[in-house]
Amino acid sequence: MLVLWLALLLLDRAEGLSASPLSWLRVGPPESATATTSSAWPPPRRGAALVYDPSTKHLVLFGGTGANGALADVWAYDIGTRVWQQISTFSSSEQPEPRHTFVYGLYLNDTQPAPVPPRRSLIVSTGQGAQVFSDTWALDLDTWAWRRLPDNGDAPPTLYGSAGGIVPLLPGRPGVPRLWLSHGFSLKTRYSKTWVYDLRAESWSVVHGSINSYDPMKPHARCIVSSTVTADEQIVMYGGCAQNGGTGGQCPARDTWRFDTPVAPGKRYARANVTASLQGSGAWHQASSCPTPRTRGAMAPLASPAELRMTGGRYVMLYGGFETDKQTISVSAAPDDQLPVLDLDSGLWLMLRAGGQVPAFRAQAAVAHDLATGRVWVFGGQLRDGGAISADLYMLQGDPAVTPPHSVGCGSSMLFPYLHGLFMGLGWGVLLQAGWFIARYFKAHDPRWFHLHRACQITGLVLSIVGLALVMSGGVKANNLGFSHGAIGLTTMGLGLLQPINAFFRPHKGAKWRTQWEWLHLWSGRSAVLLGAANVSLGTFLLQGPAAVWIAWHSLLGCFVVACVVMEVRLQRALRLARTAPPTAAHEDGSDMDTTIGSSKAGGSGKWRRGSKEAELPRLVVGAGGAVAEPAGP
Template sequence: MMEGFIICLISVAAAAFFIHLTDGQLQWQQIQPHPSSPLPPTRRDHAIGYIPQKNTLIMFGGQGNGIIYGDTWVFNFNSSRWKEFKKMLSPPQRYSLVYGVYKDYFYITTGQDDIMTFSDVWRFDIRTETWEEMSPDGSHVPAVYGAAGGVADGGAYLYVSHGFDMDRRYSTTHRYSIEDNLWEEVYSGGHPYSPNYPHARCLHGGVMTAEHNLVIFGGCLSGGGTGGPCPSHDSWLLDGKAGEWTKLPDCLSPKIYPSLALLPDGNDGQVVILYGGMETTSQMLKTYVSLESDVGVLELESNIWSTRKVLGSSYPVKRYSAALTTAQVLGGVVLFGGETMTNGTVNDLWLLRGNGSSVTSLEVSTKCGGPFIVFWNLIVLHTVFMFAGWGILLQAGAFIARYFKWKGPKWFLIHRVLQTTSQGAK
């Protein structure tokens, strides 16, 4: 009894220390493990979850240095130490999975290991430090990776939306009822090019903002039998109860592999933080490249995105495929790992301290409704050439042939040049 009281007291004291360091501000702070603590290998595309009752962070899987991981680590914020759990029974190694925390359990599902994709469900019990595979009923989620979803704080459903397997992209959404051990289909997808719901995609970011509300951003919409930008910059809000999607205003630069998490509530309402992501790909011709101090901010009361500059002078190195999760007791969101633009995968741990009220005083880098920002990619360039060829040159050639025959023999040369050029533009 006394031991439990002491542990609780230490947890509160440690949380108060972290909060005091950045009280009232949105600011990054690197969490340094104890010098004698073991460290997990560097990685990306892993799963993390924060257990407030224990003030600990659970981490599973991922990939890095040519290795696909199936290890489980726990970081204790009270002692500043990592601990690896080596058990006989554990999930198969994988990366790019969906995960979330429910009470004393850390749930994972989907993902891939370069040979196959998964649709199984596992949970880690922080009390017994053991993994257990679940055997759910119902309409199972497809075996995919690169999906988005999770479990809302206080929620009892694990959502999985979109993703892809070795052959195709998905636009479906499923949820797993933790208490009923049951999969349900929330959204069955629609026409691949409808503007009323999100296109099939993968490698996007997502976060649960309420038990049945999911926000997704960006991702890769091309390949796998579909077409679209890669990366994309569209974002959507799912009402899981109604099975309906609402498109949010565009604002942030296109990204794949972004990380999203919900800041602890403030007086000004809920705020989603978007960190990192890959902004430059072979498809992008012109884009806005975020600074190290930038984070994307979605204010859920207005559903408006903006890019804000975090206070301070210390920031995580720019990266993508990191894991970000809400840490209520610490008063912010925790970031672990990812792949940097220059130095490969990393295993550093950061706390972005703040709440919904902290972002209102931050400098705005970009805001929806402000100056028009153009993102040029090969799809836009293709559109320009198609319009020039079919909409201008082809019509001009026909116009010359119809109305300028009596102006002399040069009409046919002009007609032929216009017609030939229009075919080249296509």
Template structure:
């Protein structure tokens, strides 16, 4: 009986292990092999069962390598012409061609060209931006073609071409020395021409599509469908998390983006590829990446054996544990900037930056398995505990400008009849709110990698903070209020105008800017729903109280509050130079 039980347990363990996604070491990169590198062009040729590597960093490099899977050997391809040395390009294979586009070369020069490598003749060919019409000679078209429609020169983009039978090569987002791009282009490899796909008039404050970014992960999941994850949204003329943890699916058929639920840890420089499809079921693997940056306060480190798996049919992410193929070799070292490509029986992964030693690698692995093994791999809990400076900045600004300073201003305008309580509440709310806002300003500065004042949210924020900080300074130099039988001085009128209307302008702009920041920070939909519900409540309260005030015959611009006559009578009776009434009267 015990023997049968042991056999049963052993069989269960074998089934369990075989049902997992498993890493197998293919080549250790010793001897005749590509040099260690990151951010290279990478693809798998299923027709000839070979792997292609082009360029990369450090360098930049411009060499072309082929790994023959059957023989297990690398060879350097000698070509008559090739693309300029580069890294951070978009690449992919379809049919008999390996394509690359964009990238960064020497001296931070960026490209918007597209090349293809013929896998039969093993030669490179530069493709035109648009196909030459018959009425143009080759020499005339060579000059004109340079100004034709094409993506802006960039690197750090994602996209590629569908690995089975794609005829459109996509380039999504990316950046250059000055700007994060939000648009998407596709190149028709049959018609030989670029097409503008998405986001001609997009901005970073609309929650219906992803914001401009670079260094994100992405892969094609159908002929006109791809998925992206994370990346860096801050700097380059925009703001946002860096790294980010949002993911999106783009459908070329409907020309729409779909926001996917969060699960995996935010990261930059991740790698992504689709598993071999099984019974029309699809799964995508997200592997590695850099989860830490100067913007991060706390996050979960990505374990070496962890991957994120995306189901395009249900639009859900899960975290899964992978296993080594055998006990003699462990899973690959944790890395970023690796290359991944879909194969017949799994996903090939090459190179990247070792996260422990911070050195480039050139080892080759395969993650064996399909959709079935992905679904049977050990399920892990989704990532929690991620906090960055943007989150702290947002909370402090909502507490400061969204609550205390707003209600402090409300008290000063509508509750002056509650002498002297209104004054002490007003001062307390304003001091605490301004302290939160100043702390939030510091967090906001730390959250942007560079180019702090090149997008609307930051510019409006600076204006709001200047107006806010001037308010207590202005209060310290306020002129004394006139006595009941005196005429208000020009200096007093000017001070009242600046203090009252400067404060109101700051409060209104603060509400506008918090609303922009809610979208810029890529917060969960529930949070921006809560914010706009609170904003609606605040506006409703202001509208009701202002209407009541107007019905009582008080002008909107009245400087003395809702009950000026009662307050004057109160201040004229029993006023002395030592009491709190005198102090309040001088302030008013």
């Protein structure tokens, strides 16, 4: 271990990588030649694979999508000579179809005795092209032969935009023979399962099942995430899109998750050596959230020279991404020179300022890393300003531990789902509940109860209509409202809109269908407020916002339930006293069915009809001593 330590220290010094702030360097293409016209440089693309092969000191680029659609070409870049070479002749006719937005990684096969080639392979799994794929391929970096790997075991469905990858190579350590894949989209369904592919046994298995869309402690189904795998075999995932596809949520999201893969237990930095069979199902943990919301960003492990790279570093960098989508109302765009770095030990984001030749902010750049030297390469991507697809190559190096923080901290954003939740919370969570509460327990205060009840119901219903319009404005399609929160919400809105229609057609007391109308008004209203409160609860979990939001809402809901219990006990006591009161104090037939302590002026529906020929009824005023008969007004 001491020898390895000294060797790495000498390597740092030899390459001039002493502790210095993070800095960018533009590698190419040359200013005199553009990638679109030069055969010596890969054409522009986004959503490609890029890995660093330390054995040959080459970058290997595969696939992506460009101006003419998905690609399947392979390029190798010599770090020393700074020359690209397209691999046009493969030793086998079999090769993957053009694709982009897939999971990939570099696998070092160092099993003993010496393995059958390939020893070093680019692994590519799933992705999108002419269709969505579920296959897995290995490219031999010695012979440039592709081979499709078997889909044995519990293989994933067709997916793209998933999280995952392979543990990065560490100096003096064996490669980890596992490809991780989690979440993703199949054009119809978003997934939240986590799979692992054993690259030696060539078989898939599920290590974490589907996550309930209302579980606030785990990442809900999503796709086009930013993700990487760390040296201690954790999956780190940021943001993504959780809207539609059989679920709902933020798009783009800004939550950070870490999956402790179910390898044999041990110290965090020792787990990369584990070759034991998988145990348990692993666990997701949420880290802090700070960077702006993003989809299609890139992530990579980042090492500090102070750690001599033996541990694989304790940092993960987030680069680029789309900060806006249909749900976005406003966002404070991240500066080009801001580099979010996640400290794996503390779980906190460091918003650092990287210097040098800073690349323009972009999404879906291909990212490769070399933990032995602490370098990261970024190729291509779609530029935020103008939307052009790039083919430039940048290198990042330096020490995140000594890099100064950026003056612009965590970004702010506003999405349509936030306003949807606010309006629905005020409507179905507060006002419509208060209107029902007033009508149920305060009819003795005639006619004030009716005016308050009507004001609450009308205002609450208007707010809920605005809330529904806001979420539809955020890109939610009607055919994607079939999941529970959407279906309950539409049912609740239908029941709510039924109430003013009921009021318009309310029969007079004693008229035909009066009893049926009262039952319809009563039970449709009760069903609406119950479903509304339940759906607000589901919404607070579905959105995966700050824990304070759903804690505050459920605390308020708990207080409301307690108040209802107290008032219902008080009301039932008053009713029992009323039934034993003298006949003159008994309530006459035709009163509101919601409670026998009704208001004659408000009528059975709570509507006061001036000049009505209906008989004025005595009122029962509920006081501290019970129900007291009070003559009706003139």
